[in-house]
Amino acid sequence: MSQDRLIEIEADVLTKNDAYAQANRNLLAGLGAFAVNLVSSPGSGKTTLLCKTIDALGAQPLAVIEGDQQTENDADRLRATGAPAIQVNTGKGCHLDGHMVGHALEHLALPRGAMRFIENVGNLVCPAAFELGEDCKVAILSVTEGEDKPLKYPDMFTASRLAILNKTDLAPHCDVDLDLYEANLRRVNPGIEILRLSARTGEGMAAWIGWLRSNLAQKTEVKAAE
Amino acid sequence: MSQDRLIEIEADVLTKNDAYAQANRNLLAGLGAFAVNLVSSPGSGKTTLLCKTIDALGAQPLAVIEGDQQTENDADRLRATGAPAIQVNTGKGCHLDGHMVGHALEHLALPRGAMRFIENVGNLVCPAAFELGEDCKVAILSVTEGEDKPLKYPDMFTASRLAILNKTDLAPHCDVDLDLYEANLRRVNPGIEILRLSARTGEGMAAWIGWLRSNLAQKTEVKAAE
Numbered sequence: 001m002s003q004d005r006l007i008e009i010e011a012d013v014l015t016k017n018d019a020y021a022q023a024n025r026n027l028l029a030g031l032g033a034f035a036v037n038l039v040s041s042p043g044s045g046k047t048t049l050l051c052k053t054i055d056a057l058g059a060q061p062l063a064v065i066e067g068d069q070q071t072e073n074d075a076d077r078l079r080a081t082g083a084p085a086i087q088v089n090t091g092k093g094c095h096l097d098g099h100m101v102g103h104a105l106e107h108l109a110l111p112r113g114a115m116r117f118i119e120n121v122g123n124l125v126c127p128a129a130f131e132l133g134e135d136c137k138v139a140i141l142s143v144t145e146g147e148d149k150p151l152k153y154p155d156m157f158t159a160s161r162l163a164i165l166n167k168t169d170l171a172p173h174c175d176v177d178l179d180l181y182e183a184n185l186r187r188v189n190p191g192i193e194i195l196r197l198s199a200r201t202g203e204g205m206a207a208w209i210g211w212l213r214s215n216l217a218q219k220t221e222v223k224a225a226e
Numbered sequence: 227m228s229q230d231r232l233i234e235i236e237a238d239v240l241t242k243n244d245a246y247a248q249a250n251r252n253l254l255a256g257l258g259a260f261a262v263n264l265v266s267s268p269g270s271g272k273t274t275l276l277c278k279t280i281d282a283l284g285a286q287p288l289a290v291i292e293g294d295q296q297t298e299n300d301a302d303r304l305r306a307t308g309a310p311a312i313q314v315n316t317g318k319g320c321h322l323d324g325h326m327v328g329h330a331l332e333h334l335a336l337p338r339g340a341m342r343f344i345e346n347v348g349n350l351v352c353p354a355a356f357e358l359g360e361d362c363k364v365a366i367l368s369v370t371e372g373e374d375k376p377l378k379y380p381d382m383f384t385a386s387r388l389a390i391l392n393k394t395d396l397a398p399h400c401d402v403d404l405d406l407y408e409a410n411l412r413r414v415n416p417g418i419e420i421l422r423l424s425a426r427t428g429e430g431m432a433a434w435i436g437w438l439r440s441n442l443a444q445k446t447e448v449k450a451a452e
Contacts, residue, residue, distance in 0.1 A: 009235055041268045042350050042379060043371025068378045069351065092381065094320065094351035122379070123351055124268050125295065125320035144370045144396065145269025152294050153268060153348070155318065170370065173399050175426075200401075 017130055020098030024105060024133025028116065032224070034216040035116035037134035039156055041149075042122030044140040045166045047074045049199040050117055054081040056209045060216075061114035065104040067096040067121045074119065084108060095127040096120050102133075113220050115212065128155040135219060136161035143171045147181040154188040162193045162211065169198040243356055246324030250331060250359025254342065258450075260442040261342035263360035265382055267375075268348030270366040271392045273300045275425040276343055280307040282435045286442075287340035291330040293322040293347045300345065310334060321353040322346050328359075339446050341438065354381040361445065362387035369397045373406040380414040388419045388437065395424040 028035050038046050050064065064085040066075045075087035086104045088096060101118060108116070118134060120127045128137075139160040141149060144167060150157045157163060163185050171178060182194050195211065197204030254261050264272050276290065290311040292301045301313035312330045314322060327344060334342070344360060346353045354363075365386040367375060370393060376383045383389060389411050397404060408420050421437065423430030 041348065042375050043267055043368065070380055071374070071377050073374055073377065092355065094349070121351065122267065123320070123349055125347065125349055126352065129318070142269065142370060144368060144393065148297070148299055149268050151297050151299065154296055167370065170396060170399055173396055 014129065017098045020102050021131035021133040022098075024098055024102050026133075027102075027105060028133060028135070031110075032113045032220045033110070033116055034212075034219040035118060035132075035134045036212070037118045037120060037127075037132055037137045038140060039120045039124075039127050039137050039160065040122060040140040041124050041142070041145060044122070044142045044145070045199055046119050046122070046140050047077055049140065049164070049166060049197070050119060051077060051081050052199050052202075052205065053117075053208065053212070054078070054083045056205055057115070057212070060213075061111050063108040063110055063114060063116055065096075065101060065108070065116065065118045067100070067119060069093070069121060084110075090121055094121060094123050094125075095130050096132060097130050098132055113216070115216055124149070124153040124156050128159045135215070138162045138164060140164045140166050141181070142167045143176050143178065143181070144174050147177055147184055150181075150184040150188050157185055157188045157192060160189070160192060162195065164204075164208065165194065165196045167198060167200070168196050168203055169201045240355065243324045246328050247357035247359040248324075250324060250328050252359075253328075253331060254359060254361070257336075258339045258446045259336070259342055260438075260445040261344065261358075261360045262438070263344045263346055263353075263358050263363045264366060265346045265350075265353050265363050265386065266348060266366040267350050267368070267371060270348070270368040270371070271425055272345050272348070272366050273303055275366065275390070275392060275423070276345060277303060277307050278425050278428075278431065279343075279434065279438070280304070280309045282431055283341070283438070286439075287337050289334040289336050289340060289342055291322075291327060291334070291342065291344045293326075293345060295319070295347060310336075316347055320347060320349050320351075321356050322358060323356050324358055339442070341442055350375070350379040350382050354385045361441070364388045364390060366390045366392050367407070368393045369402050369404065369407070370400050373403055373410055376407075376410040376414050383411055383414045383418060386415070386418060388421065390430075390434065391420065391422045393424060393426070394422050394429055395427045 064078045066087045072087045075085040078085040088100050137160040290304045292313045298313045301311040304311040363386040
């Protein structure tokens with residue numbers, strides 16, 4: 001197959017995805033719901049962070065869409081917090097797409113102003129290209145991954161509004177320079193917001209919860225002003 | 227685009243890839259070269275392990291093909307060991323393919339019986355589907371990623387001959403059960419070989435070097451017997 005034909009097919013797939021994503025975006029906007037697409041490598045600690053986030057958000061209505069190649073494990077962990085969670089198994093697929101998320105949203109009947117967390121398949125490459133209708137992407141990085149990751153996988157960090165440097169409790173045990181990590185994130189995306197966090201010790205959790213509440217409030221205000 | 231059409235396109239891409247991979251396999255077999263495809267999440271420590279492996283292999287002739295979305299950083303690190311290394315930047319691409327590796331092999335003129343290390347793009351999903359003509363895949367897992375990863379990304383571990391549980395020096399600082407990690411690897415691939423290793427402390431390096439030398443010797447013997 002020629003390179004031109006491959007590019008044409010890719011453009012076709014992305015165009016169709018964007019239409020599904022736009023439909024999701026319209027649905028969420030109508031509900032005044034703030035939706036976050038959590039993206040990362042496998043093993044960055046997304047699910048643990050999400051479980052602790054749900055606990056910390058207390059009575060805030062929310063739901064989770066959980067993407068993995070296989071298993072219901074993550075949805076089960078999230079449901080144990082009391083939150084509604086839908087597992088999407090992508091099989092051979094390497095990312096969630098707008099169509100999958102649209103179907104999941106149909107099954108999540110929630111009050112106005114509820115938050116939606118979408119936990120994408122652990123993959124620093126492919127999910128960067130697929131809009132899901134989310135308000136923003138939040139990239140989670142484990143500090144153990146190394147400071148060069150933003151430079152080597154720039155698309156994901158260019159596409160993200162916030163980067164969370166997670167597992168900071170492990171930083172003293174690794175040869176990692178967190179200031180350089182942040183500098184490299186800003187090299188690929190000068191406007192990116194950054195939080196240092198340890199889901200294990202709770203460091204940075206208050207700032208993250210504040211960030212979520214503030215973004216939800218802005219979304220709700222925009223809807224109320226319309 | 228219909229699901230049937232997408233599957234047809236994917237099958238077409240994989241068929242073309244397999245032809246390139248077979249050409250690489252024939253080339254490597256003719257040279258009695260043992261080629262390893264190193265696959266993992268971003269940040270599992272592949273490049274550090276590879277640098278220490280090259281040091282430990284001493285006078286063994288070898289070369290490295292290095293895959294990343296962006297930057298020459300990893301090839302630069304490897305060249306600092308004295309080994310020839312070719313960087314392949316995949317741009318938007320999420321994996322190396324047989325065609326890219328074929329071109330890289332053309333540029334690596336090496337003596338008979340040399341080892342080839344192919345460091346794939348950090349991605350636990352897509353590289354599983356693309357044969358490169360390698361003798362085997364070796365999956366590197368950082369112990370910080372969590373014991374559930376083999377179950378959630380089974381294709382990669384089904385496709386790998388050996389799994390290396392890397393960064394074992396961090397295990398005492400994480401809530402990780404290495405026996406469960408191994409049990410989950412064997413659940414998805416009962417025949418998989420497993421080594422525990424810390425590239426940082428050197429734990430397990432001797433076993434890994436022994437594994438490489440033994441596999442190279444088997445390949446060379448097969449060639450000599452023909």
